[in-house]
Amino acid sequence: DAGVIQSPRHEVTEMGQEVTLRCKPISGHNSLFWYRQTMMRGLELLIYFNNNVPIDDSGMPEDRFSAKMPNASFSTLKIQPSEPRDSAVYFCASIGTGPGGYEYGYTFGSGTRLTVV
Amino acid sequence: RKEVEQDPGPFNVPEGATVAFNCTYSNSASQSFFWYRQDCRKEPKLLMSVYSSGNEDGRFTAQLNRASQYISLLIRDSKLSDSATYLCVVNSGYSTLTFGKGTMLLVSP
Numbered sequence: 001d002a003g004v005i006q007s008p009r010h011e012v013t014e015m016g017q018e019v020t021l022r023c024k025p026i027s028g029h030n031s032l033f034w035y036r037q038t039m040m041r042g043l044e045l046l047i048y049f050n051n052n053v054p055i056d057d058s059g060m061p062e063d064r065f066s067a068k069m070p071n072a073s074f075s076t077l078k079i080q081p082s083e084p085r086d087s088a089v090y091f092c093a094s095i096g097t098g099p100g101g102y103e104y105g106y107t108f109g110s111g112t113r114l115t116v117v
Numbered sequence: 118r119k120e121v122e123q124d125p126g127p128f129n130v131p132e133g134a135t136v137a138f139n140c141t142y143s144n145s146a147s148q149s150f151f152w153y154r155q156d157c158r159k160e161p162k163l164l165m166s167v168y169s170s171g172n173e174d175g176r177f178t179a180q181l182n183r184a185s186q187y188i189s190l191l192i193r194d195s196k197l198s199d200s201a202t203y204l205c206v207v208n209s210g211y212s213t214l215t216f217g218k219g220t221m222l223l224v225s226p
């Protein structure tokens with residue numbers, strides 16, 4: 001299995017530009033999570049989906065952030081317009097919740113390192 | 118009070134030493150507990166789950182004290198390759214996990 005795949009690995013953009021981060025979860029995993037990591041705040045949950053449906057987006061910082069999961073194999077996190085304080089590493093993670101609960105474990109992608117200048 | 122609190126360190130230890138990390142959590146209803154390891158500029162990876170009875174995986178031992186809302190990780194016979202940040206993680210509802218900011222461990226020759 002290729003694991004959770006995120007793209008791009010690095011993104012440098014100018015303030016005000018739109019940024020789109022992409023994630024492909026592990027096949028068969030039915031929950032997907034977007035996290036943001038900074039030195040100051042650590043790992044923060046932004047939003048998660050179960051069976052492609054957004055369940056909790058209370059961690060999304062503000063309206064500039066949006067996330068979609070149009071199908072079981074793809075999700076996007078969009079920031080529009082981007083600001084320097086959005087600079088962070090954005091991780092996507094997926095988990096399969098079969099009858100036994102977290103039987104497939106919680107697997108992170110390699111992350112997207114975003115720098116907004 | 119933060120949901121999951123850890124001493125950020127760094128803990129500097131020589132090879133072969135025993136080192137312990139502690140973590141406290143605020144949500145008494147939390148059900149699942151984990152330790153994750155994160156190497157520099159890498160993603161977090163599951164190190165081990167933490168069970169009420171305590172559990173061991175080779176040189177690593179995890180303990181949970183529900184009454185005190187306290188989790189620990191003990192590493193025996195530290196190796197250079199153990200140098201990383203160790204994240205205390207608590208299940209805070211459904212499948213979502215709440216992460217501590219991590220404790221940095223540096224093992225020196």
